[in-house]
Amino acid sequence: MTKEDILQALREVHHPAKADRDIVEIGMVHDIEISDSKVVVTLAFPKRRDPLSEYLIGSARAALIRHLPSSVASEVKTVVVDDEKPKKKGLNLGLEQLAEVRHIVGIASGKGGVGKSTVAVNLACALARLGYRVGLADADVYGPSIPVMTGTEGAVPAAEPGAEEGQELIIPLEKFGVKWMSIGYFAERGQALIWRGPMACNALKQMILQVKWGPLDFLLIDMPPGTGDIHISLVQDIPMEGAVIVTTPQTVALADVEKGVNMFRNENVNRPIFGLVENMAWFTPEEHPDEKYYIFGRDGGADMARELGVDLLGRIPLVQGIRESGDAGEPAALGNRPDGLAFVELAGKLAEKLG
Ligand SMILES: Nc1ncnc2c1ncn2[C@@H]1O[C@H](COP(=O)(O)OP(=O)(O)O)[C@@H](O)[C@H]1O
Numbered sequence: 001m002t003k004e005d006i007l008q009a010l011r012e013v014h015h016p017a018k019a020d021r022d023i024v025e026i027g028m029v030h031d032i033e034i035s036d037s038k039v040v041v042t043l044a045f046p047k048r049r050d051p052l053s054e055y056l057i058g059s060a061r062a063a064l065i066r067h068l069p070s071s072v073a074s075e076v077k078t079v080v081v082d083d084e085k086p087k088k089k090g091l092n093l094g095l096e097q098l099a100e101v102r103h104i105v106g107i108a109s110g111k112g113g114v115g116k117s118t119v120a121v122n123l124a125c126a127l128a129r130l131g132y133r134v135g136l137a138d139a140d141v142y143g144p145s146i147p148v149m150t151g152t153e154g155a156v157p158a159a160e161p162g163a164e165e166g167q168e169l170i171i172p173l174e175k176f177g178v179k180w181m182s183i184g185y186f187a188e189r190g191q192a193l194i195w196r197g198p199m200a201c202n203a204l205k206q207m208i209l210q211v212k213w214g215p216l217d218f219l220l221i222d223m224p225p226g227t228g229d230i231h232i233s234l235v236q237d238i239p240m241e242g243a244v245i246v247t248t249p250q251t252v253a254l255a256d257v258e259k260g261v262n263m264f265r266n267e268n269v270n271r272p273i274f275g276l277v278e279n280m281a282w283f284t285p286e287e288h289p290d291e292k293y294y295i296f297g298r299d300g301g302a303d304m305a306r307e308l309g310v311d312l313l314g315r316i317p318l319v320q321g322i323r324e325s326g327d328a329g330e331p332a333a334l335g336n337r338p339d340g341l342a343f344v345e346l347a348g349k350l351a352e353k354l355g
C-alpha cells in the first residue's frame, strides 16, 4: 500500500459544491500516514465551515474501507487550515431554517420495503396539488430513494452563504411544486453509502437543518426504516410535530408497526401519531381497474389502527402503475388514476387533521 494507492482511492470522493472535482485535486488531502496495520488520512478544511464536511469525511472513510485490505485499519482526521480562531467542535446547526415551516411531519415505518418513500413522495406531490407549500427531506441516509422517485437523480443542489458568518446553506431542488432534499444528491450513482451511527445522524441533520426551506406549510421527513437510536435522536433534534406511520396489511406487520408507534410514544420523544397509512391494501390489476384482490387480507390496516389507538388516514392499493411511476420519476399522485387520487385523498385528510 503506497501513498499513491491511497490517493487513488481518495480520488473517488468528489466535492459536489466544487464543480464535482475530487478531494485530491482540490488539495484537501493534508496528510497520509501509512504503517503496517493502519492508514491515517488527514483532510484539510478551510476556516469557513464546509456544509458538506460530514459527507466528505464519511465518503473518504467509505473509500478507504472499499480499497484497503480488511486487515488494515483506517482513520480519517481533519485539520482546519488558515484559521485564527480555535476550531468549533460539532456541527452546531440551529433551527433557523425551519422558522417559517408550519408543520414538520415524520413519515415512518417499523421496517423497510413497506412503501414509506413511495407514500412520502406521493403525499408531498398531492399536498402541493392541493395548493400547499411543501418540502420533503429524505432522511434515509442508508438508502435514499427520493432522487430516483422524483426524476431528480444526478442534480446537484446549489449552496449559498447564510446570514451568519461562515454559514453555508444548501438550496433544495424544486420539481412538481415541491422542494426536495436528499443525501442521494451528494453521492455517486449506485455508490453504497457507508456510515457509522453518529456520522449518519449528522449527515441527515444537515439535510434538514442546513437547507434553505423558506416558507412551507408542510415539511415531510422520510425517516430511515427501523426504530433505532438514530430515529430517537432525529425526532428529538428536529421539532417534528408528529408522525404518519406506513404499513402493509399483514398481521405479521403489526409488531413492526407497534415498534414504530412506540418510538414516537416513548417518553423522551412523546409526539403524536397523526395516523396510519395502509399501503398495498389490495391489489388491482392494470387491465381491471374496478377489481380489488385482498391478497394480504382484508381490513388489516383498520384492525391495526384500532388496536394501536390511532386513525387510519388512508388506504393505498397495490398497482403496477405506482411502482412504474416511482421508477420513472413521475409520482402517481400527479395523475388522475384511482391510485393517484388515493394519495390526494390522503393529503386532504392529513391537512384537515393538522388544521
Ligand atoms: N402501492 C404500491 N403499489 C405498487 N408498488 C409499490 C407500492 N408501494 C411501494 N411500491 C414499490 O415497492 C418498492 C418499495 O417501496 P419504497 O417506497 O421504496 O419502500 P420503503 O421506503 O418503505 O423502503 C418500490 O419499488 C415501490 O415502487
Ligand SMILES: [Mg+2]
Binding pocket: 116, 117, 118, 140, 143, 145
Ligand atoms: Mg425508502
